[in-house]
Amino acid sequence: MKKIVFDHVTKYFGTAKAVNDAHFTIQEGEFFTLLGPSGCGKTTLLRTIAGFYRQEEGSIYFGDQLMNDVPTHKRNIGMVFQNYAIFPHMTVFDNVAYGLKARDVGKKEIETRVLEALEMVQLSHLRDRIPSDMSGGQQQRIALARAIVIRPGLLLMDEPLSNLDAKLRIKMRSDIRKLQKELNITTIYVTHDQEEALAVSDRIAVLNEGRIQQIATPQNIYAYPENKFVANFIGTSNFLEGSCGNYDSVTQEADISLLGRSFKLRLNKPYAGGVKFAIRPERIKLQPDSAGSDRSNFRGEIATVTYLGEKVSYIVKLADGSEIDVQQHAIEPHQLLSEKQPVLIDLQLAKAAMFDNEGG
Ligand code: ATP
Numbered sequence: 001m002k003k004i005v006f007d008h009v010t011k012y013f014g015t016a017k018a019v020n021d022a023h024f025t026i027q028e029g030e031f032f033t034l035l036g037p038s039g040c041g042k043t044t045l046l047r048t049i050a051g052f053y054r055q056e057e058g059s060i061y062f063g064d065q066l067m068n069d070v071p072t073h074k075r076n077i078g079m080v081f082q083n084y085a086i087f088p089h090m091t092v093f094d095n096v097a098y099g100l101k102a103r104d105v106g107k108k109e110i111e112t113r114v115l116e117a118l119e120m121v122q123l124s125h126l127r128d129r130i131p132s133d134m135s136g137g138q139q140q141r142i143a144l145a146r147a148i149v150i151r152p153g154l155l156l157m158d159e160p161l162s163n164l165d166a167k168l169r170i171k172m173r174s175d176i177r178k179l180q181k182e183l184n185i186t187t188i189y190v191t192h193d194q195e196e197a198l199a200v201s202d203r204i205a206v207l208n209e210g211r212i213q214q215i216a217t218p219q220n221i222y223a224y225p226e227n228k229f230v231a232n233f234i235g236t237s238n239f240l241e242g243s244c245g246n247y248d249s250v251t252q253e254a255d256i257s258l259l260g261r262s263f264k265l266r267l268n269k270p271y272a273g274g275v276k277f278a279i280r281p282e283r284i285k286l287q288p289d290s291a292g293s294d295r296s297n298f299r300g301e302i303a304t305v306t307y308l309g310e311k312v313s314y315i316v317k318l319a320d321g322s323e324i325d326v327q328q329h330a331i332e333p334h335q336l337l338s339e340k341q342p343v344l345i346d347l348q349l350a351k352a353a354m355f356d357n358e359g360g
Contacts, residue, residue: 160172302314
């Protein structure tokens with residue numbers, strides 16, 4: 001399969017745009033995830049790729065081939081759904097063989113390819129079993145084998161792990177990722193689970209209300225969210241309101257006013273007006289506010305302490321009465337701060353994302 005190109009694709013339901021002007025390219029061999037809250041348009045976008053829906057505007061290409069009017073069965077795609085969609089009373093072998101029989105593949109080749117696919121999903125020993133008395137994880141492996149046995153150019157997965165328990169989800173997601181790499185198959189994966197998306201993807205597209213908010217690698221989505229929605233949806237962020245002015249194009253610095261303090265900060269583009277800082281809880285550093293400590297820091301007071309073993313979670317009350325979340329990892333017991341303790345807060349603003357009033 002060549003790259004997948006979305007050229008200003010819009011899909012309506014009535015007058016509502018379930019997918020609004022999707023314009024991006026998925027590279028050959030990429031594990032690409034559509035991530036967003038319920039109703040954001042992930043499934044609709046996936047279904048337009050599969051050909052179950054026809055977009056009203058724009059075009060979809062597989063490589064240079066225009067796919068707009070190519071029916072699903074001619075798109076050479078394998079699909080895996082949340083509810084497995086396998087035949088419960090057919091053996092594992094027959095379930096996986098089904099697509100090959102429909103394509104008139106010879107009996108001998110069917111045997112070889114089904115066994116190869118079952119091997120890949122570690123189910124060869126269960127080939128003669130009936131899925132209805134198998135576990136959810138095993139049923140999803142059958143669905144995966146059935147999708148890859150036809151050697152599709154593109155693998156589409158819609159919330160494939162949602163029906164599995166938490167531990168099995170983690171095992172299955174790494175198995176899926178390993179298999180995808182082995183087969184080097186372009187994969188488009190739909191999930192609302194940000195941790196799953198971060199764990200498996202080469203790149204993630206974050207969607208909200210039908211619109212793509214950002215496309216980036218997991219690391220960049222987390223470290224450099226492009227707008228307030230992404231900063232809020234991926235991981236957790238503290239949002240602090242301030243203002244910004246007097247941008248100096250030579251030094252690229254602007255004057256920032258935040259929580260009653262003024263200071264200069266380097267910006268990557270000019271801006272003046274209200275701002276919101278998004279600051280990750282694990283970035284913030286705290287230390288006891290004792291006599292002789294640095295007065296140039298922000299100050300606050302510990303409101304609550306939650307000890308969680310590998311990390312400690314604090315809620316810290318700031319001078320203006322607002323509260324922020326702070327997480328510290330690998331802390332020694334004697335470093336634990338206590339409730340009502342005054343603290344100095346290093347917000348690490350140079351590493352924070354800063355958004356304008358509209359959240360952009
Ligand atoms: P979920 O995670 O809940 O499945 P999603 O991100 O996959 O959500 P979609 O199912 O693509 O979202 O739905 C996007 C929008 O389109 C929603 O507002 C939904 O109500 C609407 N929608 C989806 N399918 C249809 C349909 N067949 N007819 C009318 N509206 C639809």
